[in-house]
Amino acid sequence: MHELTYTSLADKNISTKNLNDILHTANEFNGANAITGCLVSHNGQFVQTLHGEKRVIFDLMDRIKMDQRHSNINLVWEGPAAKEVFPGWNMAFFSPDDYTNPSKGLLDFEKKLITLSSFYKADSASVRIFWSIVKDLCLHQANQT
Numbered sequence: 001m002h003e004l005t006y007t008s009l010a011d012k013n014i015s016t017k018n019l020n021d022i023l024h025t026a027n028e029f030n031g032a033n034a035i036t037g038c039l040v041s042h043n044g045q046f047v048q049t050l051h052g053e054k055r056v057i058f059d060l061m062d063r064i065k066m067d068q069r070h071s072n073i074n075l076v077w078e079g080p081a082a083k084e085v086f087p088g089w090n091m092a093f094f095s096p097d098d099y100t101n102p103s104k105g106l107l108d109f110e111k112k113l114i115t116l117s118s119f120y121k122a123d124s125a126s127v128r129i130f131w132s133i134v135k136d137l138c139l140h141q142a143n144q145t
Helices: 016-032 054-066 103-121 126-142
Strands: 002-010 037-044 045-053 070-080 089-093
Touching: 002 054, 002 126, 016 037, 037 126, 045 054, 045 126, 054 070, 070 126, 103 126
Parallel strands: 037 089
Antiparallel strands: 002 045, 002 070, 037 045
16 A cells, blocks of 8 residues: 645635536545555645555546646655555545535634634544645635635
């Protein structure tokens, strides 16, 4: 088993439909290829950790790099993994359209991510880095408001 974590910048015109398409494609591909991980899209940025067979996740990274819905892809960690960390594929996504008060909804979303990052016990360097970046994304936004 191998793992990696990367960050990227979302295209400025990315839509909820684009994000739903990413989620659908990822669920199908990852399920068929024994890949697990977590993708967070927040404040125009992506951070993702992937776990699976080394060749398969690097082939997937090559596909991800070709996706025009994001840019500035930065591999922040890769290495062997002792075990699978995430039991399934997940994408955390906040849509202002789902809330009558988008500012409060966003704050609640950020608090949940920060709380999860604080309590999530990971034996994995990739996952620790992943949650550190997610926490920074949320705290950076909170400090700007």
